[in-house]
Amino acid sequence: MPESRRSRRGRTAVAALTAALVLPLGALAGCDSSDSGANRAQAHRSASPPPAPTWDRSPRSVAAVGDSITRGFDACSVLSDCPAVSWATGSDARVRSLVSRLGVKKAWNDARTGARMADVPGQIAAAAAHRPELLTIMAGANDACRDSVSHMTPVDEFRTSFATALKRFRTALPMSEVYVSSVPDLKRLWSQGRGNPLGKEIWKLGFCASMLRDADAVDPAAVRRRDAVQKRVVAYNTVLKDVCAADTHCRYDGGAVFGFRFTGAQLSHWDWFHPGRDGQERLAEIAYRAITAVRPPA
Structure with a gap:
């Protein structure tokens, strides 16, 4: 049976709404991944031991x-x-x-x-x-x-x-x-x-x-x-x-x-x-x- 114009308009609206929701979620997931990597790098830098103090082996x-x-x-x-x-x-x-x-x-x-x-x-x-x-x-x-x-x-x-x-x-x-x-x-x-x-x-x-x-x-x-x-x-x-x-x-x-x-x-x-x-x-x-x-x- 041929689809009515109203039904086609309804399906188009649902698709547009779904796309609108998916795009921000994907962007948000990408930001989370990037932020997580940066946090891991920062944590690694923080965990690195500080340089050892210099010991003077030739005191005067x-x-x-x-x-x-x-x-x-x-x-x-x-x-x-x-x-x-x-x-x-x-x-x-x-x-x-x-x-x-x-x-x-x-x-x-x-x-x-x-x-x-x-x-x-x-x-x-x-x-x-x-x-x-x-x-x-x-x-x-x-x-x-x-x-x-x-x-x-x-x-x-x-x-x-x-x-x-x-x-x-x-x-x-x-x-x-x-x-x-x-x-x-x-x-x-x-x-x-x-x-x-x-x-x-x-x-x-x-x-x-x-x-x-x-x-x-x-x-x-x-x-x-x-x-x-x-x-x-x-x-x-x-x-x-x-x-x-x-x-x-x-x-x-x-x-x-x-x-x-x-x-x-x-x-x-x-x-x-x-x-x-x-x-x-x-x-x-x-x-x-x-x-x-x-x-x-x-």
């Missing part, structure tokens, strides 16, 4: 803070500092200190024999006044080396002192680099030095009694005491690592000093506990490698 000045190790205690003569052989700032040709290896002409040693981490913020104030491009910190052994295990510095107090020291330095010198040495393995030093009769006599003067007292005792109580000191040193090193990691211009040695296998050849021939010249040389090597590496120690 160095200041050192810390304890007796950085002062070269007992390395040249009995019960005396010998900063000339300091691993950090010494001038002794055999040791080839950090500053010698870096070719640095301006250096200051503000470490003090007997210092604990609580003393380091004060040393930082003196070191920051020199405006060094690199600061070295080696402290913590005396926090574990006390007359008894019960007197060792609590870990929380150690953390507060170290964080305060680093913040104080960063406030004064926002862009200077900081190298942080791990605390040495005191139990290893005991095991190496206890075979020397002279060393054990010196230890009786009170050297690190928490670890060295009754050097030949291996009864359960002595073992527990030394293990407690060892555990505390490990905890201190975890603090050093964590606090340093929060500062973009700080490098921890990755536990290299703690892990170094000191032998009698590297110990002082007066107290058989502190590093001698050879030990100071090893510490300088460790620091130089960490500071001049492209990437920080793991």
